[in-house]
Amino acid sequence: MTPAASGEAPAVPHRLIGARVPLVDASLKVTGRAEYTDDLRRPNLLVGRILKSVHPHARIRKIDVTEARKVPGVAAVLTGDRYPRTFGVLPMTHDETALAVDRVRYIGEGVVAVAAVDEETCERAFARIRVEYEPLPVYDDPKVSRNPVAVKIHERALRDTNLQKEVFQHFGDLPGAWRAAAHSVRVSARYAGVTHAFTEPHAVLAEYSPDGRLTVWSATQVPHYLHRALSEVLDLPMHRIRVIKPEVGGGFGGKSDPFPHEIACAALAMETGRPVKIVFDRDDVFYTNHGRHPTWNTVGIAADALGRFTALDVEALLDGGAWSSFGTVTTYYNGVLAMGPYQFPNFRYHGARAYTNHPPSGAMRAHGGTNIRYSVEVAVDMLAEEMGWDPTELRLRNFLPPHSTTVNEFRITSNSVRQCLLAARERSGWREKFRALPYGQGIGIACGFYISGSNSPIHFTPKFPQCTVHLKVDMDGGVTVHCGAADIGQGSKTILAQVVGEVLGIPLDRIRIAAVDSDTAPIDIGSYSSRVTFMMGNAAKRAAEDLRRQLVQAASDLTGYARESLECGGDRIYVRHRPQVGVSFLEAVHRAMEHTGALHASGSYESAPMGGTFKGARAGTAPAYSFSAYAAEVEVDVETGFVRVRKVWAGFDCGRPLNPQSVEGQIEGSIHMGLGQLLSESLNYRGPRLMNPSLLDYKIVMPQDMPEVECLLVGEDDPEGPFGAKEAGEGPLIPVLPAVGNALYDALGVRFLDLPITPDKVLRALEEKERREGRLSKPAPPAVMPVPAGGTDHAPR
Amino acid sequence: MHLDEFQLHQPESLPEAISLAREFAGQFDYLAGGTDLLPNYKMHLNPRPHLISLDAIPELHRFSPDQGDLGAMVRLREMEGSAGLASRYPAVAQAAREVATPLVRASGTLGGNLLVETRCFFFNQSYFWRQSLGFCLKADGDRCHVVPQKEKCYATFSGDLAPALMALDARVRLMGPEGTREIPLTDLYPRDGDGIRRTSLRAGEVLEGVTLPPPVQGLRSIYLKLRVRPSYDFPELGVAVALCQDGGRVSHLRVALGGLEMVPRRMDALTDPLVGSQLTGESLRALGEAIRSAVRPVHNTFLAPDYRRKMTAVLVRRAVRSLTEGS
Amino acid sequence: MLREDLGLTGSKRGCDLGTCGCCTVLLDGVPTLSCLTLAKLAEGREITTIEGIAPPGGLHPVQKAFVEKGATQCGFCTPGFIMTAVAFLRDHPSPTREEISRAVSGNLCRCTGYVKILDAIEAASRAMAREGASSA
Numbered sequence A: 001m002t003p004a005a006s007g008e009a010p011a012v013p014h015r016l017i018g019a020r021v022p023l024v025d026a027s028l029k030v031t032g033r034a035e036y037t038d039d040l041r042r043p044n045l046l047v048g049r050i051l052k053s054v055h056p057h058a059r060i061r062k063i064d065v066t067e068a069r070k071v072p073g074v075a076a077v078l079t080g081d082r083y084p085r086t087f088g089v090l091p092m093t094h095d096e097t098a099l100a101v102d103r104v105r106y107i108g109e110g111v112v113a114v115a116a117v118d119e120e121t122c123e124r125a126f127a128r129i130r131v132e133y134e135p136l137p138v139y140d141d142p143k144v145s146r147n148p149v150a151v152k153i154h155e156r157a158l159r160d161t162n163l164q165k166e167v168f169q170h171f172g173d174l175p176g177a178w179r180a181a182a183h184s185v186r187v188s189a190r191y192a193g194v195t196h197a198f199t200e201p202h203a204v205l206a207e208y209s210p211d212g213r214l215t216v217w218s219a220t221q222v223p224h225y226l227h228r229a230l231s232e233v234l235d236l237p238m239h240r241i242r243v244i245k246p247e248v249g250g251g252f253g254g255k256s257d258p259f260p261h262e263i264a265c266a267a268l269a270m271e272t273g274r275p276v277k278i279v280f281d282r283d284d285v286f287y288t289n290h291g292r293h294p295t296w297n298t299v300g301i302a303a304d305a306l307g308r309f310t311a312l313d314v315e316a317l318l319d320g321g322a323w324s325s326f327g328t329v330t331t332y333y334n335g336v337l338a339m340g341p342y343q344f345p346n347f348r349y350h351g352a353r354a355y356t357n358h359p360p361s362g363a364m365r366a367h368g369g370t371n372i373r374y375s376v377e378v379a380v381d382m383l384a385e386e387m388g389w390d391p392t393e394l395r396l397r398n399f400l401p402p403h404s405t406t407v408n409e410f411r412i413t414s415n416s417v418r419q420c421l422l423a424a425r426e427r428s429g430w431r432e433k434f435r436a437l438p439y440g441q442g443i444g445i446a447c448g449f450y451i452s453g454s455n456s457p458i459h460f461t462p463k464f465p466q467c468t469v470h471l472k473v474d475m476d477g478g479v480t481v482h483c484g485a486a487d488i489g490q491g492s493k494t495i496l497a498q499v500v501g502e503v504l505g506i507p508l509d510r511i512r513i514a515a516v517d518s519d520t521a522p523i524d525i526g527s528y529s530s531r532v533t534f535m536m537g538n539a540a541k542r543a544a545e546d547l548r549r550q551l552v553q554a555a556s557d558l559t560g561y562a563r564e565s566l567e568c569g570g571d572r573i574y575v576r577h578r579p580q581v582g583v584s585f586l587e588a589v590h591r592a593m594e595h596t597g598a599l600h601a602s603g604s605y606e607s608a609p610m611g612g613t614f615k616g617a618r619a620g621t622a623p624a625y626s627f628s629a630y631a632a633e634v635e636v637d638v639e640t641g642f643v644r645v646r647k648v649w650a651g652f653d654c655g656r657p658l659n660p661q662s663v664e665g666q667i668e669g670s671i672h673m674g675l676g677q678l679l680s681e682s683l684n685y686r687g688p689r690l691m692n693p694s695l696l697d698y699k700i701v702m703p704q705d706m707p708e709v710e711c712l713l714v715g716e717d718d719p720e721g722p723f724g725a726k727e728a729g730e731g732p733l734i735p736v737l738p739a740v741g742n743a744l745y746d747a748l749g750v751r752f753l754d755l756p757i758t759p760d761k762v763l764r765a766l767e768e769k770e771r772r773e774g775r776l777s778k779p780a781p782p783a784v785m786p787v788p789a790g791g792t793d794h795a796p797r
Numbered sequence B: 001m002h003l004d005e006f007q008l009h010q011p012e013s014l015p016e017a018i019s020l021a022r023e024f025a026g027q028f029d030y031l032a033g034g035t036d037l038l039p040n041y042k043m044h045l046n047p048r049p050h051l052i053s054l055d056a057i058p059e060l061h062r063f064s065p066d067q068g069d070l071g072a073m074v075r076l077r078e079m080e081g082s083a084g085l086a087s088r089y090p091a092v093a094q095a096a097r098e099v100a101t102p103l104v105r106a107s108g109t110l111g112g113n114l115l116v117e118t119r120c121f122f123f124n125q126s127y128f129w130r131q132s133l134g135f136c137l138k139a140d141g142d143r144c145h146v147v148p149q150k151e152k153c154y155a156t157f158s159g160d161l162a163p164a165l166m167a168l169d170a171r172v173r174l175m176g177p178e179g180t181r182e183i184p185l186t187d188l189y190p191r192d193g194d195g196i197r198r199t200s201l202r203a204g205e206v207l208e209g210v211t212l213p214p215p216v217q218g219l220r221s222i223y224l225k226l227r228v229r230p231s232y233d234f235p236e237l238g239v240a241v242a243l244c245q246d247g248g249r250v251s252h253l254r255v256a257l258g259g260l261e262m263v264p265r266r267m268d269a270l271t272d273p274l275v276g277s278q279l280t281g282e283s284l285r286a287l288g289e290a291i292r293s294a295v296r297p298v299h300n301t302f303l304a305p306d307y308r309r310k311m312t313a314v315l316v317r318r319a320v321r322s323l324t325e326g327s
Numbered sequence C: 001m002l003r004e005d006l007g008l009t010g011s012k013r014g015c016d017l018g019t020c021g022c023c024t025v026l027l028d029g030v031p032t033l034s035c036l037t038l039a040k041l042a043e044g045r046e047i048t049t050i051e052g053i054a055p056p057g058g059l060h061p062v063q064k065a066f067v068e069k070g071a072t073q074c075g076f077c078t079p080g081f082i083m084t085a086v087a088f089l090r091d092h093p094s095p096t097r098e099e100i101s102r103a104v105s106g107n108l109c110r111c112t113g114y115v116k117i118l119d120a121i122e123a124a125s126r127a128m129a130r131e132g133a134s135s136a
């Protein structure tokens, strides 16, 4: 399905934009030539390893490393007191240190860093380190942490509790709306923590040269934050630090904080004067975590007699683990992203995030929008059932219209959620299937939305753009693109090349995407919050347009035709109405460089001011939002409780898909990750202890269990997105969980409110239902079914 | 992750292997495909200073499913791809197909699978992890985290092939410093054993191979495996059934289970009484329930024990039913 | 060993325990986990890594299909998948989609949801059949 054309024909005919362009670095990846951090070699390289805390919560009385220093082959042994300055991804909540200082707060926290000739020598040194711990009370339950506690995990915790952050928001009159409601539901659900499980373990290589410069190569999503944190903790000015991002083997949010091991590695390099590399073992990756928060939430929705939503009431409690990380943002998101594609005139949110002695939670794909969306979409389904409505109809009645404002002052621009829902409903055969499939089989639907780039950059420097792109052209006619945005596999380099190529009308092989290197790349605030296509795309487009202006002027000088009559395309600049007249791209370049020898251009993106003035008003605001509606069909083995998802129809609005193949890849990958969280993945804690820090016991979905996926890209061009595009990196994950959850209800008549929904839980629920009701049966079909295909649906309000 | 230093020996004959075993008594492990042993060594789970690789011993690689004669070093990949094995001993071919992943099966062997280390989520963890909790009986420690009262290890036998082979009356050939013997596979796993004393192998004994009796006329067999994902995961339960019917009456029935307790076992006491009878929905249900109440899984694997017991009844029923249908 | 001593860094190190498949190489033509293979036991046997399957300056049909179908995103698992797929297609020239997903079920991918990987292997099998037919 193609996006509907919008308004006038674009100034430049789309040639690269909208094409299924393979990733520009794919040939390097398929030949094993792409270089990841662990592939880098330096002469005289040392291996760095970190001794981890075996205690979940303890005071460090003493660390004795004298014997470890004597082990032959050991070059440096570093403890936390050497660099005690705190850091963290959010400027307001710095509570991490490179290595534990005075206290450890989770099992796996770094205590001592060693650099030595090899791993075995590091281990030998570890065996000679004596750490005296004094155990402290262990907090492994946020429900305990939210109350007054004997020992605060961090001094900065609120009041006398272990809460890291609390949010209260109230818009309109919730109690009044609740009293007046004709229908209402309330859902409480529990979500296990899940983690990114990218295939490349964290890795960092650092080198300190005699001229006082530090170079750090790291598998990071946000080179800029790492750059800042290194500077702050190591007390080196930023201009003496160079951060380079090699290929990154997946991030999904798990490589977006600056990490202690990165700083420790740099410190070891400074200490030894030799390059040091730290590569994590897989279990270290699990202890480092920063995955999705274990969550308890409650959602109440009220509606009037006509089926219009009147109120949304949300509570969320998050297990933040030992550090703040992105937690303040997460706490906001779990409320403000609840409203989503629907209109609610009254809204209340109470959210809290607690410190515990678990490994830190952080940002994970569809950060803050996933768990709450499951609860909301299940609640909408329940409300539809209570009212006797078809759930698609109830949703259609309540969608936010395009170009509107939410009660908490989110500015909504393009919004094709209605088209998403209609497409998913139509393609899935909803009418024939809903409540009509045999027992054990079912279909469900759910919607979602997500920010297309957080409007408020984390490091907020006023009047500083969120992204800048430099283009440099030389005699050879190659266009080099310098950009700080990190390609972590999502394909942002390819988007850059497509955008620049499109504007300049040149083939992709003229374009070189320079590695992200802080010495040459302008600052970008990183690959998170699905901001890259939107913000980087706009910056790149502006840079390319600036360059185009210079080249068109040169072509005009050469041809004598006015600039306005010239067009770029086919590696030429030609006269629009006489295409045979023109100059080659290279001729224009050479002309433009005459007497200067240089040709470069820059572009940047800064989002417009938006959001209300209340506390926390910026959280969740974005220059655009993606929208979605998925239908899913499931089949359950009612004797064993195993769930098979047969097919997902993914209606998605990412504006104009710049590269449909990439968008599909994001949707398919998101479905994989979402189904994992829904059905099998969980960080299993027993008390403070993670029971499954391995890829054998952390159960990501296998190829045999992937459903068929039909992508329905039905968005319209977004007015502010580059070529009309919006995000497709995170939003696609959100609706799959509730779509399948609702399908399970259709199949079995059971609501699953404790994720992951493992087979044993399914079976237990069925047994309970049978005990209660005397039999197993499907829920009754609704009174209000959708009108037949081709008919009209309810008009928007 | 690194391996502690060890010395690798590569004998080219069984006598040579056994003399090495004698020389390094108590100081070595045999190494077959290494897919079980090497991960355990990397986690510092009872590593030994000597490894005796069995790879270079030609006769251990023999594979004659038509004679029911399988060398211990036969790769699972070869077993799953064998039409001969699949037609004569379907349960065994199916079980081989269900082990781990295709990549693991490329290296993993029959012998290694029968002798695979028992598993427990307090045991299959890095040294660091175990250090943090306190070491357990099975490696470096003196208590059990699963059943703390007892001085016994409850680690779960998690091999797939054993139940399949047991259901088909396989025997194993063992060679050691004290000579050669052949015992029923069921006897390889002592009933009074535990997660540590898990086989009846004598010091230095090599599992040389497996022999399967020729399938009697009309014998059918099947292996069903319970696990969270269709690949990677060890069995949370494995059910093998061999059945022969004669004019609607059971003439031979074996049910063997793995993935549940410290050793795999065959449920002859519960199946023998059915020989001579007609299988009905009722008798099948009763068999399932009887087996369910006879097994005692503990909570040291991914899925909870009560669920695994329930599934025992379900999979036994399904396995038998699928053999009776179609016949 | 491959990575450190021979500098063949195409095979990746994702877990060291046989649980991800990123380190897959061909050992005498059979896809094998290098993390669970002792170098000494591979002596005298033929090891093929991702660096060794393409004709000079070109791409193997499986590599080509991975590029064209968008089967690589972050790329870290890609060499492992490709080694598995190359051997699989050699032995099963016209597999069903189900057979393909079983065949790659020892390789983890966290980006693609496997969909485009399966697409690519299917496409490669067709391309190789065509090539085989035209060169025969």
Ligand SMILES: Cc1cc2nc3c(=O)[nH]c(=O)nc-3n(C[C@H](O)[C@H](O)[C@H](O)COP(=O)(O)OP(=O)(O)OC[C@H]3O[C@@H](n4cnc5c(N)ncnc54)[C@H](O)[C@@H]3O)c2cc1C
Residues within 6 Å of the ligand: A696, B029, B030, B031, B032, B033, B034, B035, B036, B037, B038, B039, B054, B072, B073, B076, B098, B099, B100, B101, B104, B107, B108, B109, B110, B111, B112, B113, B114, B115, B116, B117, B158, B159, B160, B161, B205, B206, B207, B208, B232, B233, B234, B235, C017, C018, C019
């Ligand atoms: C990710 C992963 C998933 C797995 N999933 C499964 C699964 O689902 N089901 C399953 O059954 N297994 C599974 N395994 C375990 C293992 O791969 C298989 O059991 C395999 O068959 C073991 O064979 P091997 O030759 O590699 O054994 P090795 O590792 O070489 O040996 C295993 C043990 O047996 C001993 N041994 C081996 N051969 C002999 C012999 N001939 N004589 C005496 N002693 C011997 C060794 O000393 C060692 O103690 C998995 C492994 C991994 C890494």
Ligand code: SF4
Residues within 6 Å of the ligand: B119, B120, B121, B122, B123, B136, B137, B138, B139, B143, B144, B145, B146, B147, B152, B153, B154, B155, B195, B300
């Ligand atoms: S059952 Fe007990 S003794 Fe055995 S491995 Fe598990 S914790 Fe250790």
